[in-house]
Amino acid sequence: MWIGGASASPLDRQVRDWGERRRQHALQVVDSHTAGNPTRIIVGGLDLPEYARTVPLARAWLRDEADWVRRRLNHEPRGGALTCSVLPIPATDDSHDLGAVILEPGSYPPMCGHCMIGLATVVHELGLARGKPAGDGGTRYRILTPAGVVAATVREGPTTVALENVDSYVVASWPEVLDGHEVTCTLVYGGDYYPAIDATELGLTLDRSHADDIVRLARELSVRMAQRAVIDPVTGGKADIYQVMFHQAAGTRRSVTAVVAPPGVIDRSPCGTGSSALLALKIAAGEVDPGAALTTTSIIGSEFQVHAADVRATGGRQIVQPVVVGSAYINGFATVVADPADALADGFAPI
Numbered sequence: 001m002w003i004g005g006a007s008a009s010p011l012d013r014q015v016r017d018w019g020e021r022r023r024q025h026a027l028q029v030v031d032s033h034t035a036g037n038p039t040r041i042i043v044g045g046l047d048l049p050e051y052a053r054t055v056p057l058a059r060a061w062l063r064d065e066a067d068w069v070r071r072r073l074n075h076e077p078r079g080g081a082l083t084c085s086v087l088p089i090p091a092t093d094d095s096h097d098l099g100a101v102i103l104e105p106g107s108y109p110p111m112c113g114h115c116m117i118g119l120a121t122v123v124h125e126l127g128l129a130r131g132k133p134a135g136d137g138g139t140r141y142r143i144l145t146p147a148g149v150v151a152a153t154v155r156e157g158p159t160t161v162a163l164e165n166v167d168s169y170v171v172a173s174w175p176e177v178l179d180g181h182e183v184t185c186t187l188v189y190g191g192d193y194y195p196a197i198d199a200t201e202l203g204l205t206l207d208r209s210h211a212d213d214i215v216r217l218a219r220e221l222s223v224r225m226a227q228r229a230v231i232d233p234v235t236g237g238k239a240d241i242y243q244v245m246f247h248q249a250a251g252t253r254r255s256v257t258a259v260v261a262p263p264g265v266i267d268r269s270p271c272g273t274g275s276s277a278l279l280a281l282k283i284a285a286g287e288v289d290p291g292a293a294l295t296t297t298s299i300i301g302s303e304f305q306v307h308a309a310d311v312r313a314t315g316g317r318q319i320v321q322p323v324v325v326g327s328a329y330i331n332g333f334a335t336v337v338a339d340p341a342d343a344l345a346d347g348f349a350p351i
Helices: 012-022 055-065 068-074 113-126 208-226 272-284
Strands: 027-034 037-044 084-090 098-103 139-145 148-155 160-164 169-178 181-189 193-198 244-249 254-261 293-297 303-314 317-326 328-336
Touching: 027 068, 027 113, 037 068, 037 113, 037 328, 055 084, 055 098, 068 084, 068 098, 084 113, 098 113, 113 139, 113 148, 113 160, 113 272, 113 317, 113 328, 169 193, 169 208, 169 272, 169 317, 181 272, 193 208, 193 272, 208 244, 208 254, 244 272, 254 272, 272 293, 272 303, 272 317
Parallel strands: 037 084, 098 139, 193 244, 254 293
Antiparallel strands: 027 037, 027 328, 084 098, 139 148, 148 160, 160 317, 169 181, 181 193, 244 254, 293 303, 303 317
């Protein structure tokens, strides 16, 4: 058999035979990236138990009984950095077209903007679910997430996704001393919670050359947040805080964002839920008009546009319904396997 060259190698039979000999558990995935951040869509190899075929029950089953899926797909040596995965779930009622369980390197978050843009792109381009016609020739997919129903409208030529995210708002604000600087820390919600600090107050520039400083300060802030219990006045529950966000104005209605996830990995994208939260913060502060769009840029230069579909006052605070516009691209089609003799079959946690 010829190995190499431009022609595809006829490996299907060899791969099948090898898998049978090794008794592999194979997971089929479609790999994509959204503004530089990777997402793996699980499309085969995983059978949900009969009792776990809704979004909340599938999420609980994965977390409590099948966490190896998250670790195997997201962690090195098969994943890495901020690799996230999504398990699509067939719709269970007329409120949505499909469901989604989100698997991040360290948790099962309620919502992830870049993941939903990636999921919508894969679903649309491969015909994995049916959406409904939208204006301008788009197709709208309603996706049930643990945070609620979001809607993704996919338009072609080139493909863009407009993600109607969950309600976003400012939770609380307080003074903080970080790295010897007195700063204002604002906890904002955009599907996930983010303690947000203007990097200019820290004398910090948000670019790749300052990545080490960004991570160092994010870790310091995370330690502070672990010691602080914040009650969300909208939900009445304790805010689950595991990421932090630095932001910096970069012109009229433009901001650079650096969202840092544990143990210290900077989001390659501008972060969909983070951009939603930042829009809510800036509208509340009067820095962005409710009818205007905000462009958010990551430290690798990728962009999202985010605007408010609706702004309303509830309980003395502004609630913003953000729409995040971005693009995702399919990177490949993979079968992820682990040899039974491999001590790192389920990977290792990010370093």
